[in-house]
Amino acid sequence: MPEIVNIKDLQKSFGKFQALSGMEFTVNAGEVVGFIGPNGAGKSTTIRILLGIIKRDAGTAEIFGKDVWKDSLEIHKRISYVPGDVTLWGNLTGGEIIDLFLKLHGRGDKQKRDYLIKRFELDPKKKAKGYSKGNRQKVGLIAALAAESDLYIFDEPTSGLDPLMEAIFQEEVEKLKQSGKSILLSSHILSEVERLADRVVIIRQGEIVESGSLDELRHLTRSTVTLTTEGDVAEMANVNGVYDFEQKHNQATFSADHKHLNDILREASRLGVKKFESVPPTLEDLFMRHYEG
Amino acid sequence: MEEKFARWNTLFLLYLKRDWKKIMVWVLGLGLFSAAYVPAFQEITKGQGLIGMYETLQNPAMVAMVGPTPVETAGEYTLGAMYSHEMLLFCGLFAMVISVLHVVSHTRKEEDLGLIEIVRSFQIGRQANSLATMLEVVFINVVLALFISSVMMSFGADTISVEGSFLFGASIGMAGIIGAGIALVMSQIMPASSGATGSALGITGLLYIIRAGTDVSNVDLSMMNPMGWTYLTYPFTENNWIPLIFAVIFSLIMMAVAFVLEGARDMGAGYLPEREGREKARRSLLSVRGLLIKINKGVMISWLITFIVMGAAYGSIYGDMQTFVESSEMVRQMFSDTGASLEESFTGTIMVVMIGLVSILPIVLVNKLFGEESRSRLSQLYATRVTRSRFYWTTIGLAIISGLGGILLAAGSLGGTAIATMGDKSTMGVMDFLAAGFNFSPAVLFFTGMAALALGWAPKLGKVVYIYLAYSFLINYFGGIIDLPEWFSKTAIQSWIPRLPLEDFDTVIFVMITVISISLMVIGFLGYKRRDLIEGA
Ligand SMILES: Nc1ncnc2c1ncn2[C@@H]1O[C@H](COP(=O)(O)OP(=O)(O)O)[C@@H](O)[C@H]1O
Ligand SMILES: [Mg+2]
Numbered sequence: 001m002p003e004i005v006n007i008k009d010l011q012k013s014f015g016k017f018q019a020l021s022g023m024e025f026t027v028n029a030g031e032v033v034g035f036i037g038p039n040g041a042g043k044s045t046t047i048r049i050l051l052g053i054i055k056r057d058a059g060t061a062e063i064f065g066k067d068v069w070k071d072s073l074e075i076h077k078r079i080s081y082v083p084g085d086v087t088l089w090g091n092l093t094g095g096e097i098i099d100l101f102l103k104l105h106g107r108g109d110k111q112k113r114d115y116l117i118k119r120f121e122l123d124p125k126k127k128a129k130g131y132s133k134g135n136r137q138k139v140g141l142i143a144a145l146a147a148e149s150d151l152y153i154f155d156e157p158t159s160g161l162d163p164l165m166e167a168i169f170q171e172e173v174e175k176l177k178q179s180g181k182s183i184l185l186s187s188h189i190l191s192e193v194e195r196l197a198d199r200v201v202i203i204r205q206g207e208i209v210e211s212g213s214l215d216e217l218r219h220l221t222r223s224t225v226t227l228t229t230e231g232d233v234a235e236m237a238n239v240n241g242v243y244d245f246e247q248k249h250n251q252a253t254f255s256a257d258h259k260h261l262n263d264i265l266r267e268a269s270r271l272g273v274k275k276f277e278s279v280p281p282t283l284e285d286l287f288m289r290h291y292e293g
Numbered sequence: 294m295e296e297k298f299a300r301w302n303t304l305f306l307l308y309l310k311r312d313w314k315k316i317m318v319w320v321l322g323l324g325l326f327s328a329a330y331v332p333a334f335q336e337i338t339k340g341q342g343l344i345g346m347y348e349t350l351q352n353p354a355m356v357a358m359v360g361p362t363p364v365e366t367a368g369e370y371t372l373g374a375m376y377s378h379e380m381l382l383f384c385g386l387f388a389m390v391i392s393v394l395h396v397v398s399h400t401r402k403e404e405d406l407g408l409i410e411i412v413r414s415f416q417i418g419r420q421a422n423s424l425a426t427m428l429e430v431v432f433i434n435v436v437l438a439l440f441i442s443s444v445m446m447s448f449g450a451d452t453i454s455v456e457g458s459f460l461f462g463a464s465i466g467m468a469g470i471i472g473a474g475i476a477l478v479m480s481q482i483m484p485a486s487s488g489a490t491g492s493a494l495g496i497t498g499l500l501y502i503i504r505a506g507t508d509v510s511n512v513d514l515s516m517m518n519p520m521g522w523t524y525l526t527y528p529f530t531e532n533n534w535i536p537l538i539f540a541v542i543f544s545l546i547m548m549a550v551a552f553v554l555e556g557a558r559d560m561g562a563g564y565l566p567e568r569e570g571r572e573k574a575r576r577s578l579l580s581v582r583g584l585l586i587k588i589n590k591g592v593m594i595s596w597l598i599t600f601i602v603m604g605a606a607y608g609s610i611y612g613d614m615q616t617f618v619e620s621s622e623m624v625r626q627m628f629s630d631t632g633a634s635l636e637e638s639f640t641g642t643i644m645v646v647m648i649g650l651v652s653i654l655p656i657v658l659v660n661k662l663f664g665e666e667s668r669s670r671l672s673q674l675y676a677t678r679v680t681r682s683r684f685y686w687t688t689i690g691l692a693i694i695s696g697l698g699g700i701l702l703a704a705g706s707l708g709g710t711a712i713a714t715m716g717d718k719s720t721m722g723v724m725d726f727l728a729a730g731f732n733f734s735p736a737v738l739f740f741t742g743m744a745a746l747a748l749g750w751a752p753k754l755g756k757v758v759y760i761y762l763a764y765s766f767l768i769n770y771f772g773g774i775i776d777l778p779e780w781f782s783k784t785a786i787q788s789w790i791p792r793l794p795l796e797d798f799d800t801v802i803f804v805m806i807t808v809i810s811i812s813l814m815v816i817g818f819l820g821y822k823r824r825d826l827i828e829g830a
Contacts, residue, residue, distance in 0.1 A: 009549075011407075048672075048826075048828075050674075051675060051676045052675070053672065053675050053676075053825070053826045053828070054826060055823065055824075055825055073678055073680060076676055076677055076678045076679075079676060080676070081672075081673060081676035082673045083669065083673060085669065086673065087668055087669045087670045089588055089670060089672065090485075091572070091589065092574075092578075092588075092590075093570030093571055093572070094570060094575070095570075095571075095572040095573055095574065096570065096571055096574035096575075096578060097574075098596035099573055099574035099578070099579060100574055100578055100579055100583075101673060101674070101677070103574075103579035103580070104579075104581070104674055104678070104679050105677045105678070106677070106678055106679040118700045118787070124447065124572045124573075125570050125571065126570065127570050127571050128567070129485070130516045140673055153676075171602065184620060201780075
C-alpha cells in the first residue's frame with residue numbers, strides 16, 4: 001500500500017465561495033510532503049476534509065485506501081493531527097489535556113509524553129488559560145507526537161513557537177521520518193518545508209500551482225542577494241542567473257537563480273567580496289516567479 | 294486620585310458613540326416593555342376587571358412572583374396601583390440583568406480579551422475604564438427612567454399620575470444601577486469574566502428569591518433587600534421615594550468597594566486564588582463523558598444549587614401561607630370557593646415557574662457542544678477514533694440527566710421545605726411534590742430536543758431555544774395574571790401539560806410530548822452526523 005493519502009479532483013465550496021477547485025496530490029508511504037500556499041489558499045480546508053471534519057462536494061479523498069468521510073473512524077485510529085491554532089480548555093492543565101488526547105487517540109506512549117514535555121520545556125501543571133500561543137501549540141504538538149500513528153498531519157504547526165522550539169519540532173519530525181512514518185506538513189514558511197519535505201505541493205486559491213520533489217522545484221527559487229565588492233560591482237549585472245539588478249555606490253542588490261549560484265559566486269569572488277548576504281525567497285517571490293513564467 | 298481616573302471623560306464619550314445602537318435598543322425595548330402596556334391594562338380593567346385582578350393577586354404564589362401591593366381593599370385598587378404591582382418588579386429585574394451583562398462585558402471581559410491592556414498604554418488612568426463604564430450605565434438608566442415616565446404619562450390615564458410615573462421610571466432605572474454596582478464588584482473579585490457574570494446574575498436571582506419569601510412572610514424584611522428598594526416604592530399608591538435613597542447609597546458603596554478592590558489588584562487577576570493544577574489527568578477525565586462533565590461542571594453545579602435554593606425559598610412560603618390567607622376575608626373566600634387546598638394551587642403555579650428555570654440547564658449543555666466546536670477546541674479530538682455520535686449522545690445524555698436531576702432537586706427541595714415549615718398541617722407528601730415536578734419532565738425534554746435539533750441542523754440557531762423558553766415562560770407567567778386565548782397560551786409547551794396536583798395526570802400528553810422530544814433528538818443526530826463542523830465561527 002504505497003499511497004497513504006490520495007486526493008483527486010477535490011472540490012469544496014462554502015456557499016458561493018469556491019474554496020477548493022480540483023485539488024490533487026498523494027502522500028506515499030514513508031514520505032514527508034510539504035503542503036504550501038499563502039493564507040486562504042485552502043490548506044486547512046483540504047486537511048479538514050481529510051479528517052472528516054467537513055464533507056467534500058466532489059472528488060476522491062482517501063487515506064490508507066479508505067474513504068475519508070465514510071471510514072473516518074478506521075482512519076483515525078492510525079493518524080495524529082495538530083491544527084494551526086490549538087485552542088484548549090482554560091480550566092484544564094496542559095498535562096491533563098495531553099493525557100486526554102492520548103487516551104482518546106488510543107495509542108499514546110507515556111514515556112514519549114514525558115520526554116516531549118521536557119524537550120519542549122512545557123509546564124504541564126499550569127492551567128491552559130495561562131498559556132501563551134506558543135505553549136498552547138506545544139500541548140497540541142506533544143499530544144500528536146506522543147501518539148503512535150502511521151500518518152501525521154500538521155497544519156501550520158509551528159505558528160507562535162520561538163525558533164528554538166521550531167528547531168526541536170523539526171528534529172522530532174525528522175525522527176518520525178526516519179522510522180518510516182508518513183507526514184503531511186502544511187506551512188506557509190518555505191524554509192521549514194525545504195528542510196523536511198521530500199516532495200512539495202504548492203497551492204493557491206484552491207488549485208495546485210506546482211508539485212514535485214524539492215529538487216524539481218529548486219529552479220523556482222531565487223534568493224535575494226546583497227553584495228559589496230572591492231572591484232566594480234556593476235560587472236555582476238551581466239552574469240548568468242542575475243535578475244532585477246540594482247546598484248547603490250558599490251553595493252548591489254539582485255535576485256540570484258539557484259541554478260547559476262556557482263557562476264555568481266565565482267564572479268563575485270573575482271571582484272573581491274566585502275559583504276555577502278543572501279535571503280531565501282519568500283513564498284510570494286515564488287508565486288511571482290511562477291506567474292512571470 | 295486624579296491620575297487614576299485620568300481622561301475617563303474621553304472614554305465615556307467614546308463608549309456612548311460606540312454603543313449608541315445598543316443603547317437605543319436597550320432604552321426603547323425595555324422602556325416600551327415597561328411603560329407601553331397601559332392601554333392593554335385599561336382594557337383588562339374594564340368592568341369588574343380590577344376587582345378580579347386584585348383577588349387573583351392576593352394568592353401568595355402571585356405575591357411571590359410579582360410582589361405585594363399596599364392596597365388593602367379591592368375598591369382602592371386602581372389602574373395605576375395594578376400596573377405598578379404587576380410590572381414594576383419584573384421590569385426592574387430585567388433592568389438589573391441587562392446592566393449586569395453590560396458592565397461585565399465592558400470591564401472584566403475586555404480585560405480578559407486584552408483590550409484594556411491597549412487602552413492603558415495610552416494616556417488613560419488605570420481605573421478610568423471602570424469609571425467611564427459605570428457612568429455610561431448610570432446615564433443609560435437615567436435616560437431609560439425618563440423615557441418610561443414620559444411614555445406612561447403620554448397615555449393620559451386617570452390614575453397614572455405625574456409623580457407616580459416619575460417614581461415608576463426612577464425605580465426601574467435605579468434597579469439597573471444597583472445591578473451595575475453588583476456587577477462591578479464581582480468583576481473585581483472573580484478570576485474571569487464568566488465567573489463575574491455568573492456570580493452577579495446569581496446574586497440577582499438570589500435577591501429575587503429571598504424577597505419572594507419575605508414578601509409573603511413579612512414585607513418589612515423585604516425592605517432590607519436591595520431589590521426591595523425598587524418595587525417597594527409603590528408608585529401610584531404610596532409614592533414612597535425613600536427606598537430609592539437607600540438604593541443610591543447602596544450603589545455608591547458598591548462602586549467605592551469596587552474601585553478600592555480594583556486599585557489593589559493586578560490587571561487580569563482576581564481575588565479568588567488560582568490553584569496549581571495536576572501534572573497528569575485523573576482517570577475520570579479520560580473519556581468524552583469525563584471531558585464533557587469536567588468542562589460543564591461549574592455551570593452544572595451552580596444551576597443545581599440554584600434549583601435547591603429556589604425550591605427552598607418557595608417552600609418556606611408554605612408555612613406563612615395560612616396566616617397570609619387568614620389575614621384577609623376575601624382571600625379566604627376565594628380559596629374556599631374553588632375547593633382546592635391552598636398548598637395545591639400554590640404548588641401548581643410555582644412548579645411552572647421552576648420548570649422554566651430548570652429547562653435552562655439542558656439547553657446550556659446542548660449549546661455548549663457547539664460552543665466548543667466553534668471555538669475549535671474539539672478539532673484535535675475529532676481526528677481521534679472518537680465518533681461524532683459519541684460527542685452528540687453523550688451531550689444529550691448529560692442534558693437529560695441534568696434536566697431530570699434539576700426537577701428532582703427543585704421539586705424535592707420545595708416539598709421538603711414546605712412540609713418542614715407546615716408541620717402536621719400539611720396535606721401533601723413529598724411524593725406529591727415530586728409527582729408535580731416530574732409531571733413536567735416532557736417539557737424539559739422538549740426544550741432539550743429543540744436544542745438538539747438546532748445543534749444538528751442549524752447550530753447558530755441554538756440561542757433561539759432560549760428565546761422560545763423565555764417566551765413560553767412569559768406566556769405562563771402572564772397567563773396566571775391575564776386570561777389569554779387558549780390557542781395563544783398553547784404556543785407554550787408547558788401549557789399542554791395539566792398542573793398536578795390541581796388537575797389530573799394526562800398519560801397521553803405525557804407520552805406524546807416525550808416521544809416528540811426524543812424524535813427531535815434523533816432528527817438532530819441525523820443532521821449532526823453529516824454536517825460540516827464549523828470552526829472559528
Ligand atoms: N467554514 C467556512 N466558511 C466560509 N469560508 C471558509 C470556511 N472555511 C474556510 N473558508 C474560506 O476558504 C478559504 C480557504 O481557507 P483555508 O483552507 O483556511 O486556507 P489556508 O489554511 O490555506 O490559510 C479562505 O478564503 C477561507 O476564508
Ligand atoms: Mg490554515
